[in-house]
Amino acid sequence: MSSVNAEIHNDIQDELKSSIGMTVILVSLMMFFGTLFFGYAVYRFTTETWPPMGMQKINLMLPSMTTIAVSLGSLFFEISKKYLNKNNKIQGKNFLILSIVMGLSYVFFQYLLWRSMGQLGLYTSTGIFASLIYAFTWIHVAHMSMALILFFWAYIALLPREINKKMLRSFTNIGTFWHFLSGIWFFIFIFLFVL
Amino acid sequence: MATFEQHIHPAPTTFLSKYIFSFDHKVIAKQFLWYGIFFLAVGGMMALMIRWTLAFPGEAFPIIGTMLFPDTHGVIPPDTYAMLFTMHGTIMIFYAITPILIGAFGNFCIPLMIGARDMVFPTLNMLSFWFAVLSAIILMSSLFTPLGAAAGGWTSYPTLSTVIGSPGVGQTLWALAIFVVGISSTLGAINYITTIIVLRAPGMGYFDMPLTVWGLWLTAILNAIFLPVLAAGVLLLIFDRVFGTTFFLAGAAATSGSGDPVLFQHVFWIFGHPEVYILILPAWGIVSDLLSFFARKPAFGMKATALSMTTITILSTLVYGHHMFTTQMSPLLTQSFMTLTMTISIPSAIFFANWLGTIWKGSIRFTSPMLFSLGVVFVFGLGGLTGLYLGTVTTDLYLHDTYFVVGHFHYTMAASVLLGGFGAIYFWMPKMFGVMMNECLAKVHFWLTMIGLNGIFMGMMIVGYAGMHRRIYNPFVYEYLQKLIPINTFITYSAILMGLSQFIFLYNFIHALLKGEKASDNPWEVGTLEWTIPSPAPHYNFKEIPVVKCGPHEFGNPNLKNGRDYQYQTEQLVEG
Numbered sequence: 001m002s003s004v005n006a007e008i009h010n011d012i013q014d015e016l017k018s019s020i021g022m023t024v025i026l027v028s029l030m031m032f033f034g035t036l037f038f039g040y041a042v043y044r045f046t047t048e049t050w051p052p053m054g055m056q057k058i059n060l061m062l063p064s065m066t067t068i069a070v071s072l073g074s075l076f077f078e079i080s081k082k083y084l085n086k087n088n089k090i091q092g093k094n095f096l097i098l099s100i101v102m103g104l105s106y107v108f109f110q111y112l113l114w115r116s117m118g119q120l121g122l123y124t125s126t127g128i129f130a131s132l133i134y135a136f137t138w139i140h141v142a143h144m145s146m147a148l149i150l151f152f153w154a155y156i157a158l159l160p161r162e163i164n165k166k167m168l169r170s171f172t173n174i175g176t177f178w179h180f181l182s183g184i185w186f187f188i189f190i191f192l193f194v195l
Numbered sequence: 196m197a198t199f200e201q202h203i204h205p206a207p208t209t210f211l212s213k214y215i216f217s218f219d220h221k222v223i224a225k226q227f228l229w230y231g232i233f234f235l236a237v238g239g240m241m242a243l244m245i246r247w248t249l250a251f252p253g254e255a256f257p258i259i260g261t262m263l264f265p266d267t268h269g270v271i272p273p274d275t276y277a278m279l280f281t282m283h284g285t286i287m288i289f290y291a292i293t294p295i296l297i298g299a300f301g302n303f304c305i306p307l308m309i310g311a312r313d314m315v316f317p318t319l320n321m322l323s324f325w326f327a328v329l330s331a332i333i334l335m336s337s338l339f340t341p342l343g344a345a346a347g348g349w350t351s352y353p354t355l356s357t358v359i360g361s362p363g364v365g366q367t368l369w370a371l372a373i374f375v376v377g378i379s380s381t382l383g384a385i386n387y388i389t390t391i392i393v394l395r396a397p398g399m400g401y402f403d404m405p406l407t408v409w410g411l412w413l414t415a416i417l418n419a420i421f422l423p424v425l426a427a428g429v430l431l432l433i434f435d436r437v438f439g440t441t442f443f444l445a446g447a448a449a450t451s452g453s454g455d456p457v458l459f460q461h462v463f464w465i466f467g468h469p470e471v472y473i474l475i476l477p478a479w480g481i482v483s484d485l486l487s488f489f490a491r492k493p494a495f496g497m498k499a500t501a502l503s504m505t506t507i508t509i510l511s512t513l514v515y516g517h518h519m520f521t522t523q524m525s526p527l528l529t530q531s532f533m534t535l536t537m538t539i540s541i542p543s544a545i546f547f548a549n550w551l552g553t554i555w556k557g558s559i560r561f562t563s564p565m566l567f568s569l570g571v572v573f574v575f576g577l578g579g580l581t582g583l584y585l586g587t588v589t590t591d592l593y594l595h596d597t598y599f600v601v602g603h604f605h606y607t608m609a610a611s612v613l614l615g616g617f618g619a620i621y622f623w624m625p626k627m628f629g630v631m632m633n634e635c636l637a638k639v640h641f642w643l644t645m646i647g648l649n650g651i652f653m654g655m656m657i658v659g660y661a662g663m664h665r666r667i668y669n670p671f672v673y674e675y676l677q678k679l680i681p682i683n684t685f686i687t688y689s690a691i692l693m694g695l696s697q698f699i700f701l702y703n704f705i706h707a708l709l710k711g712e713k714a715s716d717n718p719w720e721v722g723t724l725e726w727t728i729p730s731p732a733p734h735y736n737f738k739e740i741p742v743v744k745c746g747p748h749e750f751g752n753p754n755l756k757n758g759r760d761y762q763y764q765t766e767q768l769v770e771g
């Protein structure tokens with residue numbers, strides 16, 4: 001096998017390896033969040049009034065801001081990837097910074113949400129309504145922090161590298177993880193705050 | 196099947212990179228093996244303490260009793276008893292069986308049997324082991340907390356496992372340890388699944404893989420899907436215990452919205468039933484291979500065996516409700532779960548018949564791995580059949596929570612998996628460490644273990660059928676159970692026999708490591724890929740990536756003219 005051939009060949013294999021690995025990770029995470037939503041459904045269907053008596057719905061302002069932040073984070077990351085694909089490192093870097101800023105503001109909005117819930121008298125021990133919101137947001141923030149660390153890592157370690165298939169693949173995988181979490185957030189937003 | 200260029204890495208030189216933070220699947224396999232054997236001893240010791248209490252209530256545990264329980268002069272106190280059966284179950288499942296069969300033999304066998312130089316993600320592999328170590332440290336440290344380790348049973352149902360039922364920090368550490376071990380196993384699963392799909396040697400289709408690899412692959416898939424379910428459950432339990440959320444606390448529904456203790460049972464068993472198959476599938480795979488290897492016959496209906504294992508894997512995701520018949524489920528649900536559970540007997544019967552078909556009229560070599568495999572056939576048969584009574588609603592209502600259940604799941608999970616694991620150790624010892632274990636001692640080990648475990652688990656089913664409940668410190672305070680004391684004493688003597696016979700194994704194992712007879716490259720005369728390379732396997736496994744030309748069980752082909760009765764998978768199938 002000639003060396004050029006071998007390289008292309010390896011590339012296909014790397015692609016396969018990374019996409020199968022990533023699929024398994026996403027399936028695992030889906031089951032994890034799926035279980036949480038299953039629990040949510042049980043609580044929701046077994047409680048007659050929602051939110052339970054004496055509690056009010058959370059103002060949609062902060063959760064909406066959070067939704068915008070994660071979505072923009074996803075969008076900016078994709079734009080950054082597009083520029084990198086076109087070998088434009090400067091714009092790629094700019095949009096990566098923007099998505100990092102979106103990630104940080106996501107965390108900030110969540111922090112504000114927890115504070116505002118405290119002011120409403122909704123603490124972790126106030127009952128299942130508050131428990132659900134706290135647990136879902138904590139778990140989501142924990143995952144998003146991992147994604148954010150990966151964004152930083154992309155900025156520090158990936159960007160300085162030469163743009164090639166391998167580097168772009170790592171970039172894509174990080175993006176996939178973020179998009180997945182954006183999707184999960186969308187469900188959290190609808191089920192826990194809107195409905 | 197495309198080839199994947201796999202580089203030969205230079206052999207690691209420092210002690211740390213060679214033995215501690217190794218990326219080599221074979222070293223990680225050995226690490227998991229030592230880890231598993233250690234916890235097998237710990238869990239086994241706990242089992243003996245439980246048995247001692249049931250046979251001789253109020254008597255001091257011999258030798259180490261006064262040292263462990265000075266306050267009671269060596270008698271095991273009731274709260275410690277609850278702790279013991281909780282930790283025994285947890286340790287045996289997550290820290291002994293999982294590391295030995297999945298961690299050690301998964302790591303060792305998968306790359307070698309599919310002709311790869313290593314796993315696809317060596318770093319994840321190393322992380323998987325060290326997460327397991329971290330988890331074990333968390334779990335063991337809980338034994339030294341003020342109120343002791345978790346004591347709510349290995350299932351840790353709320354309300355027992357909430358702060359109300361278990362105020363100590365031990366239960367929290369238990370949940371944390373399970374969460375971390377879940378991460379470890381999920382990392383392993385990502386690796387196993389991807390490796391088997393991507394790194395199979397050229398020419399090796401899925402049905403050319405040994406059944407061992409099939410079993411491990413299906414296990415990895417179940418792990419990746421269902422461990423996260425348990426992880427979510429224990430995470431919410433941790434939140435309840437640490438941050439005061441109310442997921443599993445039943446409360447005043449109208450004012451604050453009620454938590455739901457039974458929800459944990461659902462989540463636990465959605466994971467828990469597949470977990471049974473997670474543990475047994477590798478053993479099934481190994482046994483299916485070993486039976487063919489030592490009957491010197493092709494595995495009967497190999498494709499059917501692989502497909503039945505796959506069918507069972509799929510069905511196992513749909514039957515968890517049979518653990519919860521007594522939770523006031525609607526009869527429509529219980530009957531559906533019962534029917535689905537019974538459906539599993541169909542694929543089980545197929546591959547069980549295939550096992551018998553494999554040994555039928557074979558020229559059986561009664562080596563130690565074969566004895567252990569035949570042992571698995573026997574105990575799994577018993578365990579599987581007794582499961583029918585528990586999967587049926589009417590009989591389960593009577594048997595639920597009795598020792599019949601304990602006997603049943605020990606037959607399927609403990610006995611089968613233990614015997615399968617020992618068979619695997621005796622079989623792959625030459626390739627793992629380059630030495631042979633003493634066959635005579637191995638056979639003595641087998642027979643004593645076999646007699647011991649049948650005494651234990653058969654006895655358990657009898658006392659359970661007679662109505663003895665599990666998890667009771669002293670069941671004989673109830674008059675109707677007092678006549679069961681002799682059988683309980685018999686069970687305990689059987690357990691002591693089984694426990695003591697493990698010293699024969701330990702001696703044999705360590706003796707072989709230190710000055711065992713050097714193994715030849717292919718001592719068992721088997722044709723799968725790992726036997727085409729030197730013993731012990733070199734760090735790069737295969738000098739040349741092998742090309743597979745036939746299946747893993749080509750034995751007794753009448754057209755073979757070279758004096759062997761088997762073919763290597765790298766050889767073209769000889770035809771007349």
Ligand SMILES: [Cu+2]
Nearest residue numbers: 468515517518
């Ligand atoms: Cu089950």
